[in-house]
Amino acid sequence: MEELIDVVDDADDVLRSAPRQLVHAKKWLHRAVHVFVFNAAGQLYLQKRSCTKASAPNKWVSSCSGHVDAGEEYLKAAQRELGEEIGLWLSCDALQPIFKEGPCPATGGEFVWVYSCQSEGPFTLDPEEVSDGQWIDCQDLAHWLAQAPRDFAWSFVHLWEQYCARAAKDN
Numbered sequence: 001m002e003e004l005i006d007v008v009d010d011a012d013d014v015l016r017s018a019p020r021q022l023v024h025a026k027k028w029l030h031r032a033v034h035v036f037v038f039n040a041a042g043q044l045y046l047q048k049r050s051c052t053k054a055s056a057p058n059k060w061v062s063s064c065s066g067h068v069d070a071g072e073e074y075l076k077a078a079q080r081e082l083g084e085e086i087g088l089w090l091s092c093d094a095l096q097p098i099f100k101e102g103p104c105p106a107t108g109g110e111f112v113w114v115y116s117c118q119s120e121g122p123f124t125l126d127p128e129e130v131s132d133g134q135w136i137d138c139q140d141l142a143h144w145l146a147q148a149p150r151d152f153a154w155s156f157v158h159l160w161e162q163y164c165a166r167a168a169k170d171n
Contacts, residue, residue, distance in 0.1 A: 097114075
């Protein structure tokens with residue numbers, strides 16, 4: 001079954017639905033979510049995308065991420081993606097909206113809502129989506145990003161930078 005996602009205008013208003021592959025081929029604006037899962041020690045859970053993924057195969061990314069399906073709300077998409085990718089089934093109330101990023105080259109033309117939540121795991125990874133996962137201290141992540149940025153998907157690098165800048169501003 002073909003995955004349908006909403007095509008949106010530059011104000012993030014839905015124009016129509018179209019198959020995901022067509023949306024990407026035409027570079028139409030669309031919607032996505034990323035979720036940062038932290039544990040009680042403040043570590044971030046990263047996932048490594050499967051080698052079969054069309055974009056950013058074998059790259060480290062957010063705890064989970066994905067497209068918002070046609071007719072779906074951002075929050076529900078975040079909840080669904082957590083369950084599908086890493087087996088973390090939470091209520092929507094457990095997800096905290098952090099920020100919304102507008103479309104840019106780093107996000108692949110996506111409006112992205114970034115959410116966070118807390119969990120200790122363990123997680124059940126979907127092998128079609130995820131090949132590996134790990135907890136990492138945020139300082140170790142900063143060092144890794146500085147030393148080997150190509151280990152990560154560009155969208156994650158961009159969103160993590162935005163997250164850290166907002167966190168620094170709030171402190």
